[in-house]
Amino acid sequence: MNDFPTLSWPDTDGPRTVRWRSEAGVPPPKRVVLADDRTTADAAYRLACEGTALLWRGDYQNARQLLQAMARRADRKPHKAPASLLDAFNLHRQAQSQRARTLGMVLIPLEGDYTIPLRRAPDVRLACEEAWGPATSDASAVSLRELLGLIGAHEWRKKGVEIPALNHARIHPYYGVFSPVRGEYVDLVARTPLPSIDLAFDIGTGTGVLSAVLAARGVKQVVATDQDPRALTCARENLARLGYGERVQVVEANLFPAGRAPLVVCNPPWVPARPASPIEYAVFDPDSRMLRGYLDGLKDHLEPGGEGWLILSDFAEHLGLRTREALVEMIANAGLQVIGREDIRARHPKAADRTDPLHEARAKEVTSLWRLKVRGA
Incomplete structure (x- = not known):
């Protein structure tokens, strides 16, 4: 029996299940749909707000652009005026949590050796090994937002x-x-x-x-x-x-x-x-x-x-x-x-x-x- 969480979704060849990776301890989304270069930012943002994750099958760089567009929509949401600094802190944390949850709904597939099976995808194998340890044979999925943070941490580690x-x-x-x-x-x-x-x-x-x-x-x-x-x-x-x-x-x-x-x-x-x-x-x-x-x-x-x-x-x-x-x-x-x-x-x-x-x-x-x-x- 696997000792790690899994992510499942309906695919063209039948249901698929892979390992779910989340350093933040976020549970795998219950609802997953396939998305690609035809998916609009408005549609993606609406689905993400409803709690539906989008497993990306298109161009990797387009997925990054989609995530940026979704972030702009999240940042346009009106903010309640705080009554105090403590209230401002609590509202800020609440907004950060909601933003992270929504933007975390764009998912990227990973092969068992940590390669990304998408067009124009970078080589993230070393960054993944630094965070998660040696690759296994398990295919997996991770939120694009978390993957970008992992890549950024790898660059900080190299640069110092x-x-x-x-x-x-x-x-x-x-x-x-x-x-x-x-x-x-x-x-x-x-x-x-x-x-x-x-x-x-x-x-x-x-x-x-x-x-x-x-x-x-x-x-x-x-x-x-x-x-x-x-x-x-x-x-x-x-x-x-x-x-x-x-x-x-x-x-x-x-x-x-x-x-x-x-x-x-x-x-x-x-x-x-x-x-x-x-x-x-x-x-x-x-x-x-x-x-x-x-x-x-x-x-x-x-x-x-x-x-x-x-x-x-x-x-x-x-x-x-x-x-x-x-x-x-x-x-x-x-x-x-x-x-x-x-x-x-x-x-x-x-x-x-x-x-x-x-x-x-x-x-x-x-x-x-x-x-x-x-x-x-």
Whole structure:
């Protein structure tokens, strides 16, 4: 019996069933029709809004153009005026979810070796292998929107992200691993005075970028942790490429490794809200679970006199998802005290984009590195 979901549709030669691929965890559409170059954007958009998926049989580049036309129609939908920033956030997430669901209804077939059996289709085999592992003999289908994201991630992985704090070396993110395109938190770790250069823990390392910065600053040994297999492999590869493979040990762990360190660093997801898909756990931390877990466990993993660094944006505070008082209370309840804080203003493009529905919050955003120690230590 297959341990993966399947997609079925009526074909000219009878019903067909293939493997369904969705990194976002979206279930396979129940209704599927065949579509090709004769399908109009209006017809496709109407079917998608009704929950009917379109399995594409025409020219691949025409499918991309169709998806763009459908996106323009989705973006023309009137938006309800929000009553508050929190309301704006909820409406924005709702609209994003609906848009993704509708545009995800254009499906692309894949052969068992990840080739696309369509005219003018690109070679996506390497991108698919990076995301899904080695090809099998299973034919499959995937939403074109998700496939384009996978291709984009492959290009990011090849090109890498330049990190000024690493003397402009590049970090190469894997598909599904949070990319360090927001440099503010990296700069905070690069400039805050180190309490020790003997040992540091990097909790939830992701691409390994903060471990690399700590090693570049002279920390003799770093233990980096993560639970995601992709992140673990990604971090090891980046650190080896940068020449820090011997000094940084990457281990699988739920938050903390064994032992104590004079410096423990964590950059948890900044928004305490429910992610819409598994890939969003790098941004959304439901009920502040990772934040609370880090704070509550920190005192048991700090050496006497050691510092815990918490890197957190106040974006959630501006949205009304968390208050500063609640954060300070979490720190106190964990038996910790604040001994200092480094702040940096947001400089990403959305902070200056007045058309963004969350611009008011983004324009005020400050990312902080909270220096913590065990209370009374």
